Amino acid sequence: MNTVKTWVLLAGLTALFGVVGYALGGTTGMVMALGFAAATNLFAFWNSDRLALSAHGAVEVDPRSAPDLVAMVGQLASRAGLPMPRVYVIESAQPNAFATGRNPANAAVAVSTGLLHALSREELAGVIAHELAHIRSRDTLLMTVTATVAGAISTLAQFGFMFGGRGGERTNPIVVIATALLAPIAAMIIQFAISRSREYEADRAGAEICGNPxxxxxxxxxxxxxxxxxxxxxxxxxxxxxxxxxxxxxxAGGVDNLFSTHPATENRIAALQDLARSGSGHPPAVGARRSPWGRSARTNPWR
Incomplete structure (x- = not known):
């Protein structure tokens, strides 16, 4: 059901592109906008990983520069049935991570330096497993395409406002102003709805990959x-x-509901706790003290 919902929302985003084009330039504007949407999607398909990684200054690492991190990603990718993705580190104090790439064979996982310093090895394994779940379900392509299209809609609306919505058909200036103001908001709502619909599934699959929700x-x-x-x-x-x-x-991410990029964290945590209680994540024995990822969780081998 989530997959159907996601593609319906993506279709809505593309349709919004056409509506903006029609509001700014009539039928001709709509045709041009839909053509531009197709070109934008094609560009995003082939360049999604580069766009996201370069935007955040991500630096690729290898077994020599980050042996423990790369080894962990490799082990988890094997558990997930995925080829080894490229591994990147982002210089940022905020702990966070994302995955990108048009398919599992061209995927990348990026983690921030803040994440590497803030989490234990088990927690880091959980985060990487979540990102690998996105790669396995091909969410990475979908999310990058929606981000690109949403950004293009905002640019198109602003362009139409600056140039008065000129086209082969006369456009009401009030319509132009309303489109410039409302179209980016509508695109953002659709984009965020797509993102939220995928996070719970990635949490569930990630918990199974790492072994403990x-x-x-x-x-x-x-x-x-x-x-x-x-x-x-x-x-x-x-x-x-x-x-x-x-x-x-x-x-400003405290705003929830329509304008939230992700489900409420407390709801995601509650879902994972329910998963652990049900035993679906196949956690290790409670008495096991040794980390399956090698060194003690108290050490910080990432620096």
């Missing part, structure tokens, strides 16, 4: 608290990429 639940609590007080400068500059992250990176 409580690891991800603990990580989400820590990330949410830090994201509220630590500014992610690049995310503020590129707000369209916010739905890609595991937790909303924008400092």
């Amino acid at each position: 409580l690891w991800l639940a603990s990580a989400l609590a820590k990330i949410d608290q830090s994201a509220r007080r630590i500014v992610n400068v690049e995310a503020e500059r590129h707000p369209a990429t916010a739905p890609l992250f595991i937790i909303n990176p924008l400092t």
Whole structure:
């Protein structure tokens, strides 16, 4: 049901592109806008990973520069039945992470330096597993395309406002102004709705991949608290990429419902706790003290 809902919302975003074009330039404007939407989707399909990674200054790491991190990603990718994704680190004090790429063979996982310093190894495994779940379900392509289209709608609306909605058909200036104001908001609502519809499923699948829902639940609590007080400068500059992250990176992200990029963190944590109680995440024995990821959770091998 979530998949159907997601594609319906994406179709709505594309239709909104056509509505904006019609409001600004009549039938001709609508045709041109839909053509531009198709070109935008095609561009996003081939360049989605580069767009997101470059926007946040991500630096690729390898087994020599970050052996423990790369090894963990490799182990979890194997558990998820995925090829090894590229691994990137973002220089940001805010703990956060995202995945991108048009398919599992061209995927990348990016984590911030703040995340590496704030979480235990088990919690980090939960976060990476969540991102791998997005890759496996191909959410990464869908979310990057929607971010690109939503940004293009805003640009188109602003362009129409600046140039008076000129086209082959006369356009009411009030319609132009209303379109310029409302279209970006509508695009943002649709984009955020798509993002929220995928997070619960990625949490569930990520818990199964890492082996314990409580690891991800603990990580989400820590990330949410830090994201509220630590500014992610690049995310503020590129707000369209916010739905890609595991937790909303924008400092104004406390607004819920229609304008929230993610479900409420407490609801996600509660769902993961329910999953742990049901035993669906296949957690290790309660008495097990040794971390399956190697070193003790109290050490910080990422620096």
